[in-house]
Amino acid sequence: MQGSALGLDGLQLSALAKASVISKDVTEVTIGPDCKRASCSDVDNRSEKIYELDERNYVPVEDESSIKSHARNIEREDKSSRCLMKLMYELNRQRQMGVKDLMNRRFLEMEKDSQIRQLEVQRKYQYLTYEIKAKVDHEEQLVLRQLHEDEILASQRQQQLAQEHRQHAQRMNEWNEKLKEEEKRQKEAEEDERKRMKEKKIQLDKLYQYQVAYRTKYEEIVETAKQCKDKQAFVAKVSCHNAKLKSLKEAMDQLITQCKIGEVNDLDLETASTIVQQLEEILGVIREECQKINEQPDKEAVEASAAKEEQKEQATGSSQSTQALTSNRMIEELNDFVDRESFNVYISLQQHLQNFENSYKNLQKDDRLKEFRFECQKAVNIPVNAISPTSADHLQDKLFKLSRLISGQPVEVGHGQVTASSHPEGIAFCKNLLAKKFVCQGELTVSSKPEAAFAIAAVIEALWADFPDFGQLILGHFHRECPYLVPIFMPQVEGQSTEDYYKTLGYHYNESGEVEKQDRFLRRMSGIMRLYAAILISRPCRYQQNKSHPHGLSQAWRWISCMLNRDPKSDICATLLYDFLEVTGSAMYSHYGQQFQKLLHLICKEYFPKIEKIAPSVSSGPIIRLEAFLQKILKQGHIPPPAGILPPNFW
Template sequence: MIMQLFELKEAQRSSVASSFMKKMEDFKESSRRNDDEECLRKKQELEERLVPKTESQIDVEMTIQRLQNEARLRIQQKEDQIDKKLREVQSIQEKELQEDLKKKTLELQIVEAQRRKGICSEKLELMLKSLDESIISCLNKESFLQTIQMKIDRVTALKNQFQVVANTANNADPLINATRSENIVQQIEDLSEVIKEDISKNNAAVHEKVMLAKRQAQSTVPAPAVKQEQQNDSSNHSEKKTNETDEGYEDLNFVQRDDLLLYSQLQSELSQYESSAAAFTNDLSLKALRFELQKAVLHPLNEISDLSGQHLQDKLDRLASLLRGNAVNVGSRVVRATEHPGGLEYCTNLLARRMVSQGEDQVNVNPKAAFPIAAVITELWIEFPIFGRLVLAHFYRQCPYLVPYYAPQQEGQSNEDYYKSLGYRYSNGKVEQQPAYLKRMSGVVRLYAAILISLPRRNQPHPHGLEHAWRYLASLLNLSPRNDITAAILVEFLSVAGHAMSKEYGKQFQKILHLICTEYFSMIRNVTPKGSGGGPVTRLEDFLQESITKGGIPPPAGQLPLRFW
């Protein structure tokens, strides 16, 4: 019992102790939390008292700094504006001074250019007057002037070019045209001196012949009958020998005498013309200018077609403007053929040569292309006679059968040189095949025939019309035919020019066509090797038979209609 009471007592005491300890711990925890909260509260109060004061000070300092910066910025901006105004005023003054100086310089250049052009005009007038007097004083004029006609035409072309350049105002650089005018006048002067020298030599030669004839007449003494008879015999023998020589020359079986003289003269003129442009052609410093001028020639040339009259007119205008010495656009650049001495000659000869080459390159592939090209050549020939003579010279060089001239191989002449003189091409030392050669020559002949029948605009006289077609055909039939080539060029020529010649010459042409169908065709057959195929001969035979069947030669396909442009 006592033990139970003791245990109960102990249990109560333990419970009270545990409760007390728990309360003590709760009190400590409560005190700790209260202390933390109090500290936090006091800290917050302190911060609330201190922070507003710090921010206010910072704001004041920042405001002062900002105001100072703004003040400095305004001052700097005002200074910058003042400097800018000063610079603008200074720049305007400098520009005004430069423009004033440029204007005064330009005025002086215009005056100087006019003065130099005036001197050139007076000099040119005197030179042309002197040249005209020399031409008037030329002895044996009709025959001799033909030999220098190309030079005279060149003087005329340069004179026209001078008038264009002298009357063209170049406000950007007036002295350029003055310099060009002086260059043109210098070329005319050089050419005039050559012409006058040629005339002087001709007059001296004619005068010498006249004086020699007079001396022989004065020294003639009556001779004894025997001697007189011997002299007459000798004279007759000499005259007979001369006639035999002339007849032998005329009876050459490869060319007519007059045709050979014309051929030689044109080739000589072409060589001289190429020599006059050699300095420009070979000058490496002018390579860029030559390239631009080539484009000025080739671009419109390669675009010639019968697309429309307006299209063809545009190509003609561009080429004519170039040959006049006017400024032409080439891409983004502007160039003139007269920009450098020799430039116009270079362009004129390049255009003539490439026009003729169109026969074997373009017409060879597209026969109808001959007619728009021929139309442009004819119009340029009318305005620029020297261009026309160059075209004819290149035709004769490229295809001597158009003379007609069956050139024989000269003694010591290699086969390659000989075949090249006939128009053959060589590749890797081998001559081209005959069919390819005949096709190219046919294209050249077709282009030439298209020129002969082209109709100039505005009823202008044709510079190389149907009368030359008649002369050519007559000369060709007076020569013995050659294998292949004669038949090839004859069928091409007649198919293009035959209809126009029939309309122009009527019965006379029918007679010559009858001669071709009978005697001349038999001669062609005789020179055609048996078993050779005879392609051109067969084509000629078919053409002649069709012409007889239809009662005439039809107009060529592709010929430009009247008033096409």
């Protein structure tokens, strides 16, 4: 047994020794499903190496016994190797079984540990769940408590706000009541003021009527004195009334002065009425005395009367009064009323206008051409009435139509066409009609809407530049409607009636023969002046840039210098001067600079005080406007552009 054990040990050792020898060659060769597959060349190489090893270990034998002995040894070694391999397989199997048991035990332990941890996690989860629930409940209680407190505070705040709102509403009601009371008091005060102003206006109108009546009676006295044949006898007869006339004049002047500085009462109206009545009585006495003197036969008086009748006939009508004014004697008398050069221009324009109007009398008198005249009027009125500063294209369209009309080209009117040149006098008729229509726009449109003047003036300036004779016509119509644009303050010529005289001043009479009210007259003159002044500062349109302005700022300087060189007349001077400065002041200030500043200084220091002295009480509106405008100029140091003026390069 011991020997077998030793044999086994020896066999094991021998196998291990051989295994160690061939281990280098079989390192890559294993047994089992995971072994590497070797190529045939690799197997042959290993076989050669084993053969070489066998050759190195080969020990040659000399006899047969040695060979047998060697064979037995080899057989023994083979048995030992099989035993060793079997032993190693058993050991490997036992080892694998032990590892499997160990792994099973380990898996059981791990499963047990996992169950233990799962239980611990479950206990922790339950604990955390309980803790979270407790905290949530606690927080919920806190939130509910806070909400309850907030509701209480909100209710208290709401009650406080409601109380404040009630107090505020009460205060507002009190303020509204006070405001209503104040508005009521203010309305009552305004109503009282309106009534007072209305009464004052009525009183001023009555006083003005008395003043006009006084002036008319006084002029009739002067006219009666002029008609008397024997001046010396007339003076001797009426000299007794001189003191009375002087006292009446002083009393009327005192009333006018009182209107400027104080209130007019019924006593003043009674005084004015008494003055007019006394003056009328004196006028009756003077007429009787003059009639008695004129009834006496006197050859020289008869000749003088005939000459006066001739002059009176010359004074009737606008053209006849113009001829009377052109006499050398009358021109000398007009030196105080108009500049000689301006008067010559005025007479020339009026004569040109009269001749131009006479040039198409046949067209006007022919009833067969009534429809043609009507179509020409439509061709003039429709574009002129539509002029507005809407856009440059709009103005150019109206200018194009009017230009074609007065140049004799066809123009569309309604659903048809009209050509002014189809009649020999048609172009002259349309030109004069257009000039008159433009001036009428100043009276009607510009007087109520001052900013409309600039678009109308732009079209007038463009037509004037293309048609100079049209410019002469429109200037003649301007002077006919408003002689103050010359400027001329027309005196009443000998033998001229009051109506004719007022017509030469620009007043209109209605069908019943009543002269228009002063406020309406001033409003018309204001519209004409604004349109004329807008023409002076208008800019040429784009296609006329190479043409000079036909009636520009030099004419503005001429007008205002002539105006300031004459004594002002009543409220018309304040009205026209205000409109002129408001429209042209900015352009003249920019163009003339320091010279225009000197002119303004002259107006403020010398000319305006003259207006205040002679203007009647009813002219307080124009006086106040002019005074406020001059004060604004002095305060600002410049004159702003007028409202509604067309921007540069508008068209």
